[in-house]
Amino acid sequence: xxxxxxxxxxxxxxxxxxxxxxxxxxxxxxxxxxxxxxxxxxxxxxxxxxxxxxxxxxxxxxxxxxxxxxxxxxxxxxxxxxxxxxxxxxxxxxxxxxxxxxxxxxxxxxxxxxxxxxxxxxxxxxxxxxxxxxxxxxxxxxxxxxxxxxxxxxxxxxxxxxxxxxxxxxxxxxxxxxxxxxxxxxxxxxxxxxxxxxxxxxxxxxxxxxxxxxxxxxxxxxxxxxxxxxxxxxxxxxxxxxxxxxxxxxxxxxxxxxxxxxxxxxxxxxxxxxxxxxxxxxxxxxxxxxxxxxxxxxxxxxxxxxxx
Numbered sequence: 001x002x003x004x005x006x007x008x009x010x011x012x013x014x015x016x017x018x019x020x021x022x023x024x025x026x027x028x029x030x031x032x033x034x035x036x037x038x039x040x041x042x043x044x045x046x047x048x049x050x051x052x053x054x055x056x057x058x059x060x061x062x063x064x065x066x067x068x069x070x071x072x073x074x075x076x077x078x079x080x081x082x083x084x085x086x087x088x089x090x091x092x093x094x095x096x097x098x099x100x101x102x103x104x105x106x107x108x109x110x111x112x113x114x115x116x117x118x119x120x121x122x123x124x125x126x127x128x129x130x131x132x133x134x135x136x137x138x139x140x141x142x143x144x145x146x147x148x149x150x151x152x153x154x155x156x157x158x159x160x161x162x163x164x165x166x167x168x169x170x171x172x173x174x175x176x177x178x179x180x181x182x183x184x185x186x187x188x189x190x191x192x193x194x195x196x197x198x199x200x201x202x203x204x205x206x207x208x209x210x211x212x213x214x215x216x217x218x219x220x221x222x223x224x225x226x227x228x229x230x231x232x233x234x235x236x237x238x239x240x241x242x243x244x245x246x247x248x249x250x251x252x253x254x255x256x257x258x259x260x261x262x263x264x265x266x267x268x269x270x271x272x273x274x275x276x277x278x279x280x281x282x283x284x285x286x287x288x289x290x291x292x293x294x295x296x297x298x299x300x301x302x303x304x305x306x307x308x
Contacts, residue, residue: 004160006168010062010072010094012036012087014050016133016260017104018078019140021148021174022059023052028172034072035059036090044138051139064090071096074165077103077114078128080264081275084110088117095122100161102126102150106197106260107275108190124161125182126150127189130249132207132257143254147175149189151182184237191231191238192246194276195224197261198297201271201304204262208255217247219293226280226291233287265304273301 009032011022025033037045042061049056062068072094079087084105091101101122103110115123131146148169151162155178158166162178169176179185196210199220203209209216224243231238264271277298284291 004164006073006100006164007032008070008072009033009074009076009168010036010091011076011078012090013078013080013083014041014045015078015080016135016140016142016263017128017131018076019050019052019057019135020131020133020142020145021076021078021172022050023055023057023140024145024172024174026057026059030060032172033059035061036075036094037061037063038090039063039065048138053141062094064093066093068093071099073099074168075099075101077101077105077110079105080270081105081107081110081272082270084113088114092118100124100165102148102165104128104148106190106193106272107279108186109275109279124150124165125153125186127186129189129192130253132254134258134263143257144252145175147177149177149179149182149185151178153182155180155182181237184242187227187231187234187236187238188242188245191224191227191242192249194227194280194294195220195246196250197259197272198223198276198294198301200259200262201265202297202300204265206255206262207250207253207257207259210250211253211255220250221247223277223293223297226284226289226294230280230283230287230289230291233289234283261301265301271301271305273298273305277301 009025011018022033049058075091077087095118099122102124111123111125128148129146132144133140133142152159210220228238261271277294280294281291
C-alpha cells in the first residue's frame, strides 16, 4: 500500500460473496483485482467465466505457485471456515510488509487464526452481512449486495489503513460500515448467523419464510438468544438491540434468497456447523450457559449432512 492508497486487491474464494465483490472491483478497474486459486480451479474459471447478475467476468487469476511480482495492497479471504488452513498458506506469497488482510469468514475467530500465521499487524476485523447472493455452478445472482463491516478493534478515529479501505470501497460501490466497536459487531453477526443460518438449514427455508412465519422466527431467535446470553457473560457488549437489528436486516432481504448454510446443505457440501452451533456449545460450557437449542440444531444438521 503506497501513499495510503490501495491499488491491488487479491481475493481468495469465488463463492457467492467473493464473486459479488470481485465483480464490483472489476467494474471499477479490471486491473485492480486478481483471484487467487489453484491450477484446476483456474482452468475451470477461464473456460466458463464467472457470471454475476447475467454479466460474464473473466478475472485475472494467480496461483500461490506463481512468481509474485509485487505483494498485494489488500487481500480479501472469502472461503468457508473448513478451508481456512489451506487459505492461509495460499495467501502467504502475496503478503508484503504493508499488505492489509480482511477475512469475510463467518464466526468470531478467523482473524486471530490468520494473524497467528502472518502477523496480526496485517489484519483488519471484518464480515459481510445482508447480501442475498445465491451461487449455482459458475453463476451468482443477487438483489442486495449487503455491507462489509470492517475496522480496527476500536474505530472512534479511523486509522490510515481503515481510511484506505474505505476509499477503495467507495470507488468500487461496495457498501460498508465501520463500527466504533468491532468486537461487539462481530458477536452481533455471529448471533445472527447462529440464528438464521441454522434455522434455515433445518427448515430448508429461504428468507421469505422468516419474514412471514412466526414459528420459524421463534426458532431463529431462540438459537440467537443463547449467543446473547453467552455474550453478556463474556462482556462483549451485545444486547437486545443487536437481536432487533438483525431482525431488521432479515426483513429487508430478498424473500427468495437463501443462507450460505442452506445452500451448502442443498448442494451436499460440508456446512459451517462447527463454527455456529459447535462453537456456541463450547462457549456455553466455558461460561456456564445452557445451550439446548444449539445442541438440538447441531444434532439435526449433523444428521442431515450424513444423509446427503
